Amino acid sequence: MNTRPTPSGPVAPCTPALKFREIPESDIERALALAYLAFHEKPEDELRSHHKDLLRGCARVGAYDGDELVGMVAAFPFTLSVPGGELPCPGVTFACVAPTHRRRGALSGLLAELFARCAAEDWPLAALWASEAVIYGRFGFGDATHGITVELDSTRPLALRIAPDERPLRLVDPADAPALIAGFYERTRAARPGRIGRTKAWWTEEWMNEKDEDDEDMSPPRTVVIGEPLAGYAIYRTKRDESTPGAPGLVRVDDLEAETPAAAAALWQYLASIDLTGKVRAWGRPLDDPLLLFAADRDQVRVTDEFPALWVRLTDVRAALLRRSWAAPVDLVLDVHDAHLPDNSGPHRLTSGPDGTAYEPTHDPADLSVDVRDLAACYLGGTRMTALVHAGLAAEHTPGAAAALDAALHTELLPHTVDGF
Numbered sequence: 545m546n547t548r549p550t551p552s553g554p555v556a557p558c559t560p561a562l563k564f565r566e567i568p569e570s571d572i573e574r575a576l577a578l579a580y581l582a583f584h585e586k587p588e589d590e591l592r593s594h595h596k597d598l599l600r601g602c603a604r605v606g607a608y609d610g611d612e613l614v615g616m617v618a619a620f621p622f623t624l625s626v627p628g629g630e631l632p633c634p635g636v637t638f639a640c641v642a643p644t645h646r647r648r649g650a651l652s653g654l655l656a657e658l659f660a661r662c663a664a665e666d667w668p669l670a671a672l673w674a675s676e677a678v679i680y681g682r683f684g685f686g687d688a689t690h691g692i693t694v695e696l697d698s699t700r701p702l703a704l705r706i707a708p709d710e711r712p713l714r715l716v717d718p719a720d721a722p723a724l725i726a727g728f729y730e731r732t733r734a735a736r737p738g739r740i741g742r743t744k745a746w747w748t749e750e751w752m753n754e755k756d757e758d759d760e761d762m763s764p765p766r767t768v769v770i771g772e773p774l775a776g777y778a779i780y781r782t783k784r785d786e787s788t789p790g791a792p793g794l795v796r797v798d799d800l801e802a803e804t805p806a807a808a809a810a811l812w813q814y815l816a817s818i819d820l821t822g823k824v825r826a827w828g829r830p831l832d833d834p835l836l837l838f839a840a841d842r843d844q845v846r847v848t849d850e851f852p853a854l855w856v857r858l859t860d861v862r863a864a865l866l867r868r869s870w871a872a873p874v875d876l877v878l879d880v881h882d883a884h885l886p887d888n889s890g891p892h893r894l895t896s897g898p899d900g901t902a903y904e905p906t907h908d909p910a911d912l913s914v915d916v917r918d919l920a921a922c923y924l925g926g927t928r929m930t931a932l933v934h935a936g937l938a939a940e941h942t943p944g945a946a947a948a949l950d951a952a953l954h955t956e957l958l959p960h961t962v963d964g965f
């Protein structure tokens with residue numbers, strides 16, 4: 545059997561008039577105007593200039609109708625943590641097409657151009673956050689990391705089942721915070737796949753930016769740390785509730801990492817005890833956040849949302865599989881289907897063991913058939929192949945093949961991405 549019920553589809557035919565080429569620096573203003581048109585935004589000068597800087601640092605592909613720029617994608621030069629290390633991974637952003645040119649294959653052409661660039665640059669992965677979940681599966685992106693929103697009722701002290709770390713907490717000046725916590729963050733990246741490498745500029749402009757891009761009522765970012773040497777940190781903002789006099793305000797947690805459960809408990813307890821606030825909202829927490837287990841009262845700590853976070857594309861399946869580590873020996877034939885990048889398609893024998901990992905074309909019958917988007921969903925260990933087989937999205941020809949692949953793909957911590965872009 546070789547069922548592939550919802551494959552990534554073939555590339556839509558491009559409008560013959562459209563040409564795809566690099567967007568030069570001289571067109572960045574036009575590129576921004578196009579993005580603001582497509583995303584319905586009218587940013588102030590400061591934010592506009594920030595977007596301009598971001599675009600300058602990106603690879604940029606444009607769709608041109610004659611001289612008119614009608615579509616673009618940009619890509620940050622990120623690295624992504626994968627099991628056992630990290631890989632170069634363009635972070636696709638600013639994907640947009642003028643409303644006059646939509647559904648004529650512009651995005652398809654732009655992504656085809658980007659994939660060609662990935663092959664030329666030896667980028668085995670690409671990744672993005674989707675504005676709409678329905679868009680990117682057809683291009684071979686799979687939802688490889690997931691996030692949850694957690695809300696704490698902090699009108700009463702946070703009840704815990706474990707003892708928090710009793711060492712003092714310190715607030716750190718935003719200008720000093722990146723240097724203090726960057727090394728610690730890097731260690732969390734090594735332990736958890738799906739995390740983006742943060743440059744100094746990324747720390748300063750995306751994490752320590754005084755103004756919050758989404759909510760102008762939010763305070764500047766605050767960074768609280770515990771331990772010497774550092775055992776954990778939280779980056780958060782607060783806002784008052786102006787609607788009702790005396791109503792408690794909000795603590796919004798943007799990032800929190802701790803190396804021990806006790807340090808995490810101390811940070812959550814601190815966040816839940818800030819005066820004049822009554823709710824802590826943490827967006828983009830990992831699915832396996834220990835808080836959900838060590839909270840003593842799950843009515844006080846509730847998961848209010850779950851969503852796909854990072855969509856990953858295996859632009860070079862072979863390189864992506866060879867350049868991650870494997871949790872258990874594996875030897876099976878994978879028949880991958882990739883409608884956009886045919887070099888990825890066809891049966892290959894995947895072996896991994898004490899002598900290393902190999903992934904080579906074979907004429908042996910397939911043990912497992914899977915679309916490249918679904919393999920991408922499993923790649924960081926966040927989705928189980930057995931679940932995909934049960935959902936009818938992958939076909940198991942040899943009993944036990946999916947379970948064997950899951951054992952090899954397993955990661956101790958679930959993949960997680962908190963850097964939006």
Ligand SMILES: CC(=O)SCCNC(=O)CCNC(=O)[C@H](O)C(C)(C)COP(=O)(O)OP(=O)(O)OC[C@H]1O[C@@H](n2cnc3c(N)ncnc32)[C@H](O)[C@@H]1OP(=O)(O)O
Pocket residue numbers: 553555556582583615636637638639640641642645646647648649650651652653672673674675676678679682
């Ligand atoms: C990574 C990021 O930046 S996410 C941000 C994405 N951008 C936005 O949401 C901005 C507003 N939207 C847009 O600019 C455009 O509609 C885009 C970029 C989403 C799509 O661009 P288009 O050039 O219209 O896409 P294109 O014509 O190549 O579509 C290819 C296929 O995807 C489908 N598709 C594209 N967008 C959507 C959508 N929003 N919902 C459902 N299907 C979609 C098309 O129907 C087409 O399907 P088909 O091959 O079966 O015919």
